[in-house]
Amino acid sequence: MTEDLVSSAVDRSLRNRRSAAEVEVARLLETGRDLLGAGTNPKVGEIVKAAKVSNEAFYRYFGSKDRFVAAVVEDGCRRMVAHVEHKLSGHADPAQQLHVVIDTMLKQAGPRVGRSTRNILALSRASNGAREQVTFEETLASVFEPVLVDLGSSDPRRDARASASAVIGVLQDLLWNEQAPTTGDTDHLARFLLAAVSRPATS
Amino acid sequence: MTEDLVSSAVDRSLRNRRSAAEVEVARLLETGRDLLGAGTNPKVGEIVKAAKVSNEAFYRYFGSKDRFVAAVVEDGCRRMVAHVEHKLSGHADPAQQLHVVIDTMLKQAGPRVGRSTRNILALSRASNGAREQVTFEETLASVFEPVLVDLGSSDPRRDARASASAVIGVLQDLLWNEQAPTTGDTDHLARFLLAAVSRPATS
The missing domain is CATH 1.10.10 (Arc Repressor Mutant, subunit A)
Structure with missing residues (x-):
């Protein structure tokens, strides 16, 4: 007792x-x-x-300060994924969902948030930057995966991984070139990934 | 004089x-x-x-030592691109060229060279890691671009940028998960990008 x-x-x-x-x-x-x-x-x-x-x-x-900056970056990635998931929940059509994921991600390079993201990443000297990016891409891929299943993907795990990399790569390109995303950027990437994922089972 | x-x-x-x-x-x-x-x-x-x-x-x-390590990484990226260009020159069919680019890139995660690449990247603490990766992806995109033109891409610049990101993302995934690339990995990515790039002009 x-x-x-x-x-x-x-x-x-x-x-x-x-x-x-x-x-x-x-x-x-x-x-x-x-x-x-x-x-x-x-x-x-x-x-x-x-x-x-x-x-x-x-x-x-x-x-340490470096580990703190790394934690701020990691937290930012987690918030981004949560934001994407929240946005996704408002749509049912998978092609539209794909567009929403891309649109939400690329907006991270938008005028105000883009500058803040650049500033934080520029201070990030954590030794495992590349590893952390892979973890982030894997998390984003897991958000992508069910959408790609609904789009008829024949290999959703691999498709999701390649798609997540393409989106993050285009985002980084915009970020470091200090360009805000245009609807042209978003629409292009959506068409690119839609075609990639809806390809015939064997080519 | x-x-x-x-x-x-x-x-x-x-x-x-x-x-x-x-x-x-x-x-x-x-x-x-x-x-x-x-x-x-x-x-x-x-x-x-x-x-x-x-x-x-x-x-x-x-x-400084940090800047030296960054130079070793940058030099490695330059060598990788030169290696891809050399491999490309041996093929004329654009679909085969696409396969060669992907195969050559993913082999960077192969058993021996993969370990060495991981070791070098793990020591890389240069403050501009993300920026440097963007430069590397842009260089690889410029190698991709003529191949994608030959494949009938309707927006070769953007297609090349997204393709380069997808390839580098999958490579990093293999590298940090310490997995050697399989022919399944290479073939999947080649089909994925081929479908993405040969999509109809408007969807």
């Missing part, structure tokens, strides 16, 4: 500490997004002050 | 110095490829010793 009380007290305390930590981490990431996105390279002191978190907590959560 | 002699002496001296520098830079890059590719993280002292170049020359050419 006592043991139960003890263990539930410990559980409660850990739960509380965990949720307090989650709130602090979320606030740090949001602050990082704002400060890094503005194009400055803020010191850790400025970040923790703006996020109202202790210096000690910052290093406990992230270990 | 004297001035001519002086200026041609200066020219000759600069030419000689330039070609000596080119030889040293090439030797440093080759050494870098070997040492970095072997999976160690060599010190500058080891690199210059193996390349038989002075420490001072290393910093004169590259400025």
Whole structure:
């Protein structure tokens, strides 16, 4: 009985500490997004002050400034995927869904968000940039996959992977050339991928 | 007359110095490829010793170890494109050329060269990784473009850009998952891109 009380007290305390930590981490990431996105390279002191978190907590959560920037990038990728999924849910026709994924992704290079994305990526010196990009592309591919199944893809896993790479490549091209996406860009990529995916089973 | 002699002496001296520098830079890059590719993280002292170049020359050419690693990566990309162009020249049929580009690129994830590529990229902490990847994709796209014109592409520039991204994305996927490419991987991507590029002008 006592043991139960003890263990539930410990559980409660850990739960509380965990949720307090989650709130602090979320606030740090949001602050990082704002400060890094503005194009400055803020010191850790400025970040923790703006996020109202202790210096000690910052290093406990992230270990280093580079790892923090990597976490901001990773968080941004996760938010992008969630945004794409949200947009997708508003459409039923798979060809339209494909268009929506492409449109939502390429808008990341739009005038305002494009600059912020460039600024954050420019500060990202995490050693595993290439690996992280692969993880992001794999996540995006998993969002693509059911849409490509509905479009009649004969190899949805591979098609989704190639499609995700094509979309992210075109997005990066726009981003680094500082070009906002046009409807021509979106429509082209949608037609390109639609034709690729709806090809006859054997050619 | 004297001035001519002086200026041609200066020219000759600069030419000689330039070609000596080119030889040293090439030797440093080759050494870098070997040492970095072997999976160690060599010190500058080891690199210059193996390349038989002075420490001072290393910093004169590259400025820092990070910039040297970035140069090794860039040089590797240039070599890969030259290799693709060489392979292309042996084929006349555009569908076969498309297959050759994909096959040559994906082989970069093959058992031996794949490990070396992974090792080099893992050490690459140059701040502009994403920008450099875009430059590489643009160069590869320019190799793709004439092939896609021959395949009847209605928008060869955009098609080439999307195709290059898809190929590099699939290559990175294989590389970081430590998988050697199968003929299934190559054939799938060739069919995918062939269908994408030979789509009807308007869909």
